[in-house]
Amino acid sequence: MPGKRTDVISWDEFFMRVAVAASLRSKDPNTQVGACIADTNHRILSVGYNGTPSALNDDEFPWGTDEDPLHDKHNYVIHAEANAILNYRGSLKDMTGATVYVTLFPCHECAKTLVQAGIGEVVYLDDKYDGTEDNLISKNILQRCGIAYRQIALSE
Numbered sequence: 001m002p003g004k005r006t007d008v009i010s011w012d013e014f015f016m017r018v019a020v021a022a023s024l025r026s027k028d029p030n031t032q033v034g035a036c037i038a039d040t041n042h043r044i045l046s047v048g049y050n051g052t053p054s055a056l057n058d059d060e061f062p063w064g065t066d067e068d069p070l071h072d073k074h075n076y077v078i079h080a081e082a083n084a085i086l087n088y089r090g091s092l093k094d095m096t097g098a099t100v101y102v103t104l105f106p107c108h109e110c111a112k113t114l115v116q117a118g119i120g121e122v123v124y125l126d127d128k129y130d131g132t133e134d135n136l137i138s139k140n141i142l143q144r145c146g147i148a149y150r151q152i153a154l155s156e
């Protein structure tokens, strides 16, 4: 009888690869972010990526950064983590203690939202805004709320 395969990918890697796949749907030309929320039983609850509200035609959308807030993408895009929560069809009580896998460290607005949704842990790939004011506030929020965060890398 053949033995079972043992070189399978870990749960961390599996959920992060789902997040990476979601990020490939992003229309943002500069930063594509994906998020995958998994519960403590290793079930995927939801997935999201950064994009405009679906009713807003993203072909007519200014995808750049602009001094004029009316033409700055940051004021229109819903972040990947927020979309993952909004896409969830289940009961929020089942999100308690879940882990969010996100390809980029959450901003401080998403940090607040994730905490309030009951997320228990943040696992991230990249932290390209490490040390910026927003990033420091985000880490402060997570630390003060007792939400652990850790960085992982994907195997080749």
Ligand SMILES: Nc1nc(=O)n([C@H]2C[C@H](O)[C@@H](COP(=O)(O)O)O2)cc1CO
Pocket (backbone or CB within 6 Å): 028, 030, 031, 032, 033, 049, 050, 051, 074, 077, 078, 079, 080, 081, 102, 104, 105, 106, 107, 108, 110, 129
């Ligand atoms: N964790 C995050 N999740 C996200 O979905 N985003 C989104 C918002 C924008 O669409 C894009 C950031 O654009 P830029 O400032 O790097 O050109 O990524 C950004 C962050 C960073 O905190």
Ligand SMILES: [Zn+2]
Pocket (backbone or CB within 6 Å): 079, 080, 081, 106, 107, 108, 109, 110, 111
């Ligand atoms: Zn955010």
